[in-house]
Amino acid sequence: MTEDSLQIAPEEAEAVGTPTGYRQYTLFDISTDPGLKDDDGNELPRPFNKNQMRKWLKKVRWETHKAEKRAKEKARAKERRKEAREANIDLGPNRKSLKKMKFEKSKKNIGIIIDLSFDHLMMEKDRYKVIKQILRCYSINRRSNTPLQFHVTSFGEKSKNDISRHNGYENWDVEFHEESYLxxxxxxKLVYLSSESENVIENFEDDTFYIIGGLVDHNKHKGLCHTIATEQGIRHGQLPLDKYVNMQTRKVLTIDHVFEIVLKVCEGVSWQDALIKVLPVRKGVHVCDNISNSSLDDNDKT
Structure with missing residues (x-):
């Protein structure tokens, strides 16, 4: 397949409900022919430039081979578990048993909300990153002995389309809301987590929902979540990063890192240990030298 001739097989086109007429044309034909039509004489919707065509072909091939890839992944996982059993290695519960687990209770009735009202501020690849981080949050939460209540709000059409690539998300132990958290x-009962907030959170309150902004913006919209919280008149706060650790990079964390830190602290892990365990090495995290033993002892009692 060359840049001048990106073609597609009939079965691939049919996989996403696209007229098979596409396979008859090279990129040059598609970009210059003003009147592509199917066998019934209907005009075909089509990409207009080379980049759009590449994205479209990528989506088509993903949809076509998705079931096959999933089957191969399941077969590999089954083989790994078989080898682990023979070697007396405990890999923990498998995905099937985890899916059957239902979160009847959450520790201290604390919830996390991921706010997806920022779709219009992100490119497609950044929206995919948000969905991937939500998937990570769901994964670590369902493995916890004391999971948090997990909600996603402002779940619009773009988010639904992005997350639909993950089969079965409707069965996750996550409450999806089309409405805003308000x-x-x-x-x-709401607290918006923001690194720009002047309020430092030391303890997570019962019957309270902590909001994480579902935004990957590469620092283009710095302070946006704090501004939104202030304008809406809801409480806001930041995690006590400066008190317990030093970081060589800026304090902005990914959605899943914030989620996992909150989860671990709610499980009874100290702030210092939670931050050291969760934050990646690239952040250059190390323990603050000025933490008093009394501060750590008080935190362990929460």
């Missing part, structure tokens, strides 16, 4: 939860 339309679902009482305002007094």
């Amino acid at each position: 339309d679902v939860f009482p305002k007094e």
Whole structure:
């Protein structure tokens, strides 16, 4: 396949409900022919430039081979578990048994909300990163003995389309809401997490929902979540990073890192240990020298 001739097989086109007429044309034909039509004489919707064509072909091939790739992944996982059993290695519960687990209770009735109201501010690849991080949050939460209540709000069409690539997301132990968090939860029970907030959170309150902004913006919209919280009149706060660790990079964390830190602290892990375990090595994290033993002892009692 060359740049001048990106073609597609009939079965691949049919996999996503696209007219098979596409396979008859090279990129040059598609970009210059003003009137491509199917066998019934209907004009075909089509990409208009080379980059759009590449994206379209990538999607088609993903949809076509998705089932095959999933089957291969399951076969490999089955083989690994078989080898582990023979070697007396415990790999923990498998995915099938984890999916059957239901979160009847959450520690201290604490919840996390991921706010997906920022779709219009992100490119497609950044929206995919958000979905991938949500998937990571779901994974670590369902493996916890004391999982948090997990909600996703402002779950619009773009988000639904992005997450639909992950089969079975409707069965996750996650509450998806099309509405804003303000339309679902009482305002007094909400706290927006933001690194720009002047309020430092030391303890997570019962019957309270902590909001994480679902935004990957590469620092283009610095302070946006803090501004939104202030304008909406809801509480806001930041994690006590400066108190317990030093970082060689800026304090902005990914969605899944914030989620996992909150989860570990709610499980009873100290702030210092939670931050050291969760934050990646590239952040250059090390323990603050000025942490008093009394501060650590008080934190362990929460």
